[in-house]
Amino acid sequence: MIHEQxxxxxxxxxxxxxxxxxxxxxxxxxxFLHQLEDVERVRIVSRFPVEIQTAIVVALGGxxxxxxxxxxxxxxxxxxxxxxxxxxxxxxxKNFPMDEQADLISEISAEDQESILAIMDAADxxxxxxxxxxxxxxxxxxxxxxxxxxxxxxxxxxVINHLRENVEKYNDFDVQYAFxxxxxxxxxxxxxxxxxxxxxxxxxxxELMIKDPLSVSTETSLxxxxxxxxxxxxxxxxxxxxxxxxxxxxxxxxxxxxxxEKFSTDLRRSQGVISEELRTMPLMLRSxxxxxxxxxxILLNIVAASVIAAYQDILTQVIALAVFLxxxxxxxxxxxxxxxxxxxxxxxxxxxxxxxVLRVWLKELTVGLINGFALxxxxxxxxxxxxxxxxxxxxxxxxxxxxxxxxxxxxxTLPLIMRGLKLDPALASGPILTTVTDMCGFFLVLSLASxxxxxxx
Amino acid sequence: MIHEQxxxxxxxxxxxxxxxxxxxxxxxxxxFLHQLEDVERVRIVSRFPVEIQTAIVVALGGxxxxxxxxxxxxxxxxxxxxxxxxxxxxxxxKNFPMDEQADLISEISAEDQESILAIMDAADxxxxxxxxxxxxxxxxxxxxxxxxxxxxxxxxxxVINHLRENVEKYNDFDVQYAFxxxxxxxxxxxxxxxxxxxxxxxxxxxELMIKDPLSVSTETSLxxxxxxxxxxxxxxxxxxxxxxxxxxxxxxxxxxxxxxEKFSTDLRRSQGVISEELRTMPLMLRSxxxxxxxxxxILLNIVAASVIAAYQDILTQVIALAVFLxxxxxxxxxxxxxxxxxxxxxxxxxxxxxxxVLRVWLKELTVGLINGFALxxxxxxxxxxxxxxxxxxxxxxxxxxxxxxxxxxxxxTLPLIMRGLKLDPALASGPILTTVTDMCGFFLVLSLASxxxxxxx
Numbered sequence: 024m025i026h027e028q029x030x031x032x033x034x035x036x037x038x039x040x041x042x043x044x045x046x047x048x049x050x051x052x053x054x055f056l057h058q059l060e061d062v063e064r065v066r067i068v069s070r071f072p073v074e075i076q077t078a079i080v081v082a083l084g085g086x087x088x089x090x091x092x093x094x095x096x097x098x099x100x101x102x103x104x105x106x107x108x109x110x111x112x113x114x115x116x117k118n119f120p121m122d123e124q125a126d127l128i129s130e131i132s133a134e135d136q137e138s139i140l141a142i143m144d145a146a147d148x149x150x151x152x153x154x155x156x157x158x159x160x161x162x163x164x165x166x167x168x169x170x171x172x173x174x175x176x177x178x179x180x181x182v183i184n185h186l187r188e189n190v191e192k193y194n195d196f197d198v199q200y201a202f203x204x205x206x207x208x209x210x211x212x213x214x215x216x217x218x219x220x221x222x223x224x225x226x227x228x229x230e231l232m233i234k235d236p237l238s239v240s241t242e243t244s245l246x247x248x249x250x251x252x253x254x255x256x257x258x259x260x261x262x263x264x265x266x267x268x269x270x271x272x273x274x275x276x277x278x279x280x281x282x283x284e285k286f287s288t289d290l291r292r293s294q295g296v297i298s299e300e301l302r303t304m305p306l307m308l309r310s311x312x313x314x315x316x317x318x319x320x321i322l323l324n325i326v327a328a329s330v331i332a333a334y335q336d337i338l339t340q341v342i343a344l345a346v347f348l349x350x351x352x353x354x355x356x357x358x359x360x361x362x363x364x365x366x367x368x369x370x371x372x373x374x375x376x377x378x379x380v381l382r383v384w385l386k387e388l389t390v391g392l393i394n395g396f397a398l399x400x401x402x403x404x405x406x407x408x409x410x411x412x413x414x415x416x417x418x419x420x421x422x423x424x425x426x427x428x429x430x431x432x433x434x435x436t437l438p439l440i441m442r443g444l445k446l447d448p449a450l451a452s453g454p455i456l457t458t459v460t461d462m463c464g465f466f467l468v469l470s471l472a473s474x475x476x477x478x479x480x
Numbered sequence: 481m482i483h484e485q486x487x488x489x490x491x492x493x494x495x496x497x498x499x500x501x502x503x504x505x506x507x508x509x510x511x512f513l514h515q516l517e518d519v520e521r522v523r524i525v526s527r528f529p530v531e532i533q534t535a536i537v538v539a540l541g542g543x544x545x546x547x548x549x550x551x552x553x554x555x556x557x558x559x560x561x562x563x564x565x566x567x568x569x570x571x572x573x574k575n576f577p578m579d580e581q582a583d584l585i586s587e588i589s590a591e592d593q594e595s596i597l598a599i600m601d602a603a604d605x606x607x608x609x610x611x612x613x614x615x616x617x618x619x620x621x622x623x624x625x626x627x628x629x630x631x632x633x634x635x636x637x638x639v640i641n642h643l644r645e646n647v648e649k650y651n652d653f654d655v656q657y658a659f660x661x662x663x664x665x666x667x668x669x670x671x672x673x674x675x676x677x678x679x680x681x682x683x684x685x686x687e688l689m690i691k692d693p694l695s696v697s698t699e700t701s702l703x704x705x706x707x708x709x710x711x712x713x714x715x716x717x718x719x720x721x722x723x724x725x726x727x728x729x730x731x732x733x734x735x736x737x738x739x740x741e742k743f744s745t746d747l748r749r750s751q752g753v754i755s756e757e758l759r760t761m762p763l764m765l766r767s768x769x770x771x772x773x774x775x776x777x778i779l780l781n782i783v784a785a786s787v788i789a790a791y792q793d794i795l796t797q798v799i800a801l802a803v804f805l806x807x808x809x810x811x812x813x814x815x816x817x818x819x820x821x822x823x824x825x826x827x828x829x830x831x832x833x834x835x836x837v838l839r840v841w842l843k844e845l846t847v848g849l850i851n852g853f854a855l856x857x858x859x860x861x862x863x864x865x866x867x868x869x870x871x872x873x874x875x876x877x878x879x880x881x882x883x884x885x886x887x888x889x890x891x892x893t894l895p896l897i898m899r900g901l902k903l904d905p906a907l908a909s910g911p912i913l914t915t916v917t918d919m920c921g922f923f924l925v926l927s928l929a930s931x932x933x934x935x936x937x
Contacts, residue, residue: 024780043586054554056765061707061708061711061712062704062707062708062830064711065707065710065711065829065831066830066831066832066833067832071829072688087679089534090711093713093852094708094710094711096829096831107920139585183677183678186501186674186677186678189661193684194673199656215890216677217643217650217673219677220640220673220676221640221643223642224842238849247518247519250518250519250522251518251519253522253550253551254518254521254522254547254550254551255518256550258733273732275733275778276715276731276732276733279733279736279737279739279740280736280738280740282736282737282744283736283737283739283740283742283743285740286740286743286746286747287739287743287825287828289747290743290745290746290747290750290821291821291822291824291825293750293751293816294750294817294820294821294909295814295817295818296818296821296822296825299494300822300825301822301823301825301826301829301831302822302831302832302839302840302843303831306846306847306850307850309847310846310847310850310851311848313815313818314850314854316814316818317811317814317815317818317851317854317855318854318855318858320810320811320814321807321858321859324806324807324810324811325807325862327806328803328804328806328807329803331802331803331806332800332803332866335799335800335803338799338802339796339799340726342792342795342796342799343789343792344803345788345795345799345802345805346785346786346788346789346792347785348780348802348805348806349781349784349785349786349788349805349806349809349918349922350781350782352806352809352810353726353777353781353810353914354774354777354778354781356772356776357752357774358770360751361751361752361753361770361773361774362746363751364747364751364752364753365748365753365758365759367649367743367747367748368748368756368757368758369758369759371744372553372758373519373522373523373524374522374523374526374553374759374760375759376523379927382759386759386816387743388762389767390763390766390770392772393763393764393767393771394767394770394771397771397774397775398771398774398775398778401775401778402778402782405782408788415857436523438928441703452751457810459523460808461810465806
């Protein structure tokens with residue numbers, strides 16, 4: 024009911040767009056889309072079914088179509104790309120930088136990929152294939168291949184003239200640096216365009232350039248890139264292959280954007296959304312994707328609960344224990360996840376190495392001792408207050424104490440072990456951690472209770 | 481035990497740094513620090529106690545000190561800043577861009593802030609004060625105030641000469657665009673340095689500039705900035721105040737970096753780490769910060785468990801229910817958090833507006849019906865298989881079904897409601913959601929069981 028005005032406008036927009044499509048009025052459509060506010064346009068276009076979205080892209084064609092595709096989430100833009108005729112797809116794609124072409128193409132079916140690559144310019148198709156080979160968490164996977172490079176013996180004037188003659192080509196380049204290479208493309212320097220601008224025209228760029236520039240390899244990991252860009256204020260860094268040849272550049276904004284995407288994905292995964300979901304997707308797909316994760320979880324939950332089932336006789340005798348089981352389960356999960364979060368943070372800031380498992384474990388052990396004691400005391404008091412039986416308090420409190428220590432020990436070290444095994448540390452928090460801490464927690468409460476059963480009944 | 485070699489090196493580094501400090505050899509110290517790999521240097525320096533870190537900064541002084549501070553997490557660099565003599569602090573700070581000076585200064589005590597600002601250049605101190613006023617999730621909070629601006633009637637040659645004469649000053653500027661303003665600083669155009677480079681020297685910049693450039697206000701929110709930079713390929717955007725006067729620029733990399741930080745913070749919060757924690761912090765501080773959140777959680781858990789306590793007699797009669805309570809609790813939390821994650825994603829991509837609560841609720845309701853039914857069926861089967869009593873299956877299954885619908889309804893809509901109330905949507909997932917779904921889940925299982933108690937015993 025809030026913003027009723029806006030909602031009417033949104034419906035009007037949708038009707039207007041459909042009318043412009045029916046009338047085949049691509050100029051009018053383009054004008055209409057541009058006149059919308061940026062934040063409104065994405066929202067409106069993203070709501071159309073894929074056929075209409077494809078029709079919009081076809082009607083606009085070329086650069087305008089690329090703008091629309093670029094603004095949509097990649098799950099939608101790649102779906103549209105898959106719907107386009109290969110000729111139209113190539114016409115739209117050529118308005119994207121090579122790395123984004125590779126990202127988009129790698130999301131569509133192998134068959135569609137081949138039909139698009141087949142009619143693409145051969146050199147471009149090769150570049151796209153090369154870029155698709157790199158993982159998105161390596162420098163090679165986020166590098167751009169649109170950059171300026173010159174040989175060291177060229178003069179400042181020569182470079183400026185070259186730039187003048189190729190204004191069109193370089194229009195979308197992020198022109199702030201040019202790279203200086205030998206004939207065989209070995210990187211030897213970086214030339215700031217500003218230094219070029221301020222030089223006398225006859226100087227050779229070999230004299231103007233910054234020598235021995237910092238460079239990274241195609242295999243440098245995203246977290247390492249992030250640390251390097253935090254240490255230095257560079258806007259971009261050259262990327263070289265194993266024989267020191269220049270193959271691309273990685274820009275600060277791309278590293279930051281990849282980190283944002285990584286954290287955002289980690290956040291969603293930790294909340295049980297493993298595959299991208301948008302509410303515009305078909306109901307059954309959304310439901311199935313969520314259910315895939317929930318089913319694994321419920322099975323693990325049943326496994327953990329089987330520990331309780333094994334102690335039914337104890338529970339029947341001391342029914343109060345049943346009240347505390349969900350508390351122990353939830354609190355151990357919390358303590359474990361805190362430790363996971365701190366380890367993931369330290370890993371992403373470069374403050375800890377995968378091999379420092381022992382150091383982290385000792386650091387967690389001390390926190391676990393204190394917090395386990397505090398939490399144990401708290402539930403023990405709650406139990407004694409409620410039932411007036413100190414033995415119930417001792418059993419519940421002890422279980423909470425020990426299980427907190429177990430939870431932080433696993434939670435703190437698991438991300439490092441995962442990183443050491445080249446697995447994603449974000450996988451450490453999640454169903455497995457919870458299941459293990461649940462089983463330990465239930466076992467501790469119930470086996471301790473069975474030890475002191477005569478004091479509890 | 482892995483990488484033993486590396487660990488010895490790290491210890492050697494620490495000894496070497498302490499020796500260089502004792503010998504007061506700042507040149508040697510600087511050389512030593514530079515010769516370390518980037519990723520190693522952060523890790524080693526971050527491990528020292530704050531007194532040694534401060535000594536390193538004092539020994540290096542000026543630009544080198546700023547480099548070290550810049551590489552550390554802000555909780556550490558601001559702590560060091562607070563330890564420095566005001567004169568040294570100012571000397572180090574002036575190597576940072578204004579916005580980073582503001583970020584650092586706003587982290588230290590009000591008293592230390594004033595003693596630093598008092599001896600700073602007056603104009604700089606004002607700029608720092610202004611920048612500190614903006615929230616970090618608004619354009620004003622992430623803007624930089626180091627940019628080039630010229631009036632429209634200057635010539636290309638005039639601008640180039642000005643740049644030549646001020647090479648030193650502009651050394652750290654991100655010089656790719658210059659902004660064209662009227663005398664009163666009203667923004668009227670953007671000048672690409674490339675167009676300046678390629679122009680004839682006598683043209684007025686009013687002719688070379690791009691007119692009516694896109695600009696954002698100081699109050700533009702971070703998510704809106706993110707959407708705008710996703711829609712357009714700009715490297716930076718000018719920021720104007722309420723009277724269209726140019727006050728700063730916001731760069732793509734800063735927006736991406738702020739988004740990364742936001743997602744990273746959301747991730748940690750969702751895992752119960754509310755305040756920044758590094759394992760180099762004192763044990764009691766780390767323990768207390770985690771415990772603050774755990775204590776809230778345990779109290780809410782006890783509240784939720786009181787629902788179980790109220791139905792002790794039912795539980796005693798049907799002890800099997802106790803096995804399913806933690807399952808219902810955990811699974812409802814999972815389903816609810818999935819819905820939270822999808823809503824937060826859609827909000828951050830600009831695909832949904834805060835006012836569309838009804839739309840989101842209907843979308844979640846359908847998923848909830850399907851997934852609730854599937855999960856309900858699954859636990860029902862498990863219950864029947866285990867106990868052979870179909871009524872137990874019906875009770876557990878029904879409770880799971882209804883509670884899944886409740887969980888996704890709350891989880892999906894809460895982030896939108898939070899955003900509508902200008903609160904952080906990330907707060908929606910967490911103890912409150914879990915407590916509500918726990919209470920509903922326990923109540924559903926136990927009240928249904930009490931309805932069918934004669935069939936269950």
